Amino acid sequence: MSSVLLFFQGLEHSPLSVGLRASEWMYPLVNTLHILGIALLVGPILILDWRVLHRRATPPVAALATVLLPVARGGFGLAVVAGSLLFITRPLDYAFNTLFQIKLVCIGLALLNIALLHWSKAWGLAIKDNQFSQSVRLACGLSLVFWLLVLALGRLVGYR
Numbered sequence: 001m002s003s004v005l006l007f008f009q010g011l012e013h014s015p016l017s018v019g020l021r022a023s024e025w026m027y028p029l030v031n032t033l034h035i036l037g038i039a040l041l042v043g044p045i046l047i048l049d050w051r052v053l054h055r056r057a058t059p060p061v062a063a064l065a066t067v068l069l070p071v072a073r074g075g076f077g078l079a080v081v082a083g084s085l086l087f088i089t090r091p092l093d094y095a096f097n098t099l100f101q102i103k104l105v106c107i108g109l110a111l112l113n114i115a116l117l118h119w120s121k122a123w124g125l126a127i128k129d130n131q132f133s134q135s136v137r138l139a140c141g142l143s144l145v146f147w148l149l150v151l152a153l154g155r156l157v158g159y160r
Helices: 002-014 013-021 026-053 061-089 091-095 098-119 121-129 136-160
Strands: none
Touching: 002 091, 013 026, 013 061, 026 061, 026 136, 061 091, 061 121, 098 121, 098 136, 121 136
16 A cells, blocks of 8 residues: 555544544534635635726725735635645545645645745836736736636535
């Protein structure tokens, strides 16, 4: 048996995994926290990306970013922690599920896209003067696509 399979089997039989599955309230609570984290992550990102793509002067993106990005970061943290706990309840089902793997790739691509955008000079200039280059608009469009794919794949994984 491969060490990866043994790892996931051990994880599935761990006290945390067994306890989460056995509890009447813990699994639904963790699931609710995961959904809340996703809402706090994706909601602000969709608002900010949509604002950039629609070339309006108001509200200024800098003002939106100041409020929305910390919420999105907190939502991401909550979604990761709660999602990890959900994963632990059925690691063998999730780890080898193609849709789940694609979801993780999309999350990685979305995070890479965010990192490249925020580390670029284009984003800093765009925020400062509220003018957005094609590269910034492209990054925001990709962000919308990646996060919407993550949402859709997450729902599909739940029904598989």
